[in-house]
Amino acid sequence: MLEFRNVSKSFWTGTQHKVILDQVSFRVELGKSMGILAPNGTGKTTLINMMAGLEKPDDGEIYRGCNISFPLGFMGGVVGKVSAMENSRYIARLYGLDPDYVESFCRWLCGLGEYFDQPLGTYSAGMRSRFSFALMLALDFDMYLIDEGMPSTTDVEFNRKAGEILQERLRTTTIVIVSHQAETLEKFARTAAVLMNGQLNVFDSLEEAKQLYDYETQS
Numbered sequence: 315m316l317e318f319r320n321v322s323k324s325f326w327t328g329t330q331h332k333v334i335l336d337q338v339s340f341r342v343e344l345g346k347s348m349g350i351l352a353p354n355g356t357g358k359t360t361l362i363n364m365m366a367g368l369e370k371p372d373d374g375e376i377y378r379g380c381n382i383s384f385p386l387g388f389m390g391g392v393v394g395k396v397s398a399m400e401n402s403r404y405i406a407r408l409y410g411l412d413p414d415y416v417e418s419f420c421r422w423l424c425g426l427g428e429y430f431d432q433p434l435g436t437y438s439a440g441m442r443s444r445f446s447f448a449l450m451l452a453l454d455f456d457m458y459l460i461d462e463g464m465p466s467t468t469d470v471e472f473n474r475k476a477g478e479i480l481q482e483r484l485r486t487t488t489i490v491i492v493s494h495q496a497e498t499l500e501k502f503a504r505t506a507a508v509l510m511n512g513q514l515n516v517f518d519s520l521e522e523a524k525q526l527y528d529y530e531t532q533s
Contacts, residue, residue: 336512349503
C-alpha cells in the first residue's frame with residue numbers, strides 16, 4: 315500500500331508560488347491500479363517523484379508499505395560513462411537480484427544490439443528511454459510508477475514486447491500512471507483521480523474522473 319497523509323508540497327517559480335498538494339490524503343491499495351489525470355504544469359512529475367521517495371513533502375507523511383519502483387524514465391540510478399550491460403548488472407546487485415538475469419532481460423527487451431555494450435552517454439533519448447523501461451520491468455516491484463505512459467520510442471518491436479509485459483504485470487502488480495490524457499490511462503487504471511489546484515479528487519472509475527477533468531480544463 316502507498317498512502318499520503320495530509321501531504322502538502324509547493325515551491326516558488328520566480329515570483330509565483332506554485333501549490334502542488336494542499337493537505338492531500340489518499341491511498342493506493344495493492345491490486346487496484348490508479349490513473350491520475352493532471353494538466354501539464356500542475357506537478358505530475360513532482361507527485362510521482364514523491365511517491366517514489368525522490369522528493370520529500372513540505373508537510374504530512376507518505377507511507378510506503380510495499381516495494382515501489384523508481385518512475386519510468388528516471389535515470390538517476392545509472393551512470394552515463396559505462397554501458398547498459400554494466401549498468402544493468404550494477405542495479406541488479408543493488409536490488410539483490412541475479413545480474414545475469416537482469417542483463418539478459420534488458421538486452422532482449424531493448425533490442426539495441428551492439429549499442430548495449432556502449433556507454434549510455436552515447437545513446438539517443440529514445441534508446442535511453444528503452445533501457446530505463448527495460449530496467450524497471452526487470453526489477454521485481456509491487457507497484458510501478460509511470461509518468462505519461464510508455465516511453466517515447468518509435469521502435470515497433472520494443473513497443474509490442476514492452477506493452478505485452480506491462481499487461482502481464484497488471485495481473486500481479488499495481489500500476490500508478492499519471493498523464494494529462496485520459497486515453498493513456500485507459501489500458502492500465504481501475505480507479506482514477508484528478509490532480510488540480512492543489513487537490514487530488516479520487517473516483518471509483520476513470521469515466522467519473524474524466525468528467526471532472528474535462529469540465530475543469532475546458533471551462
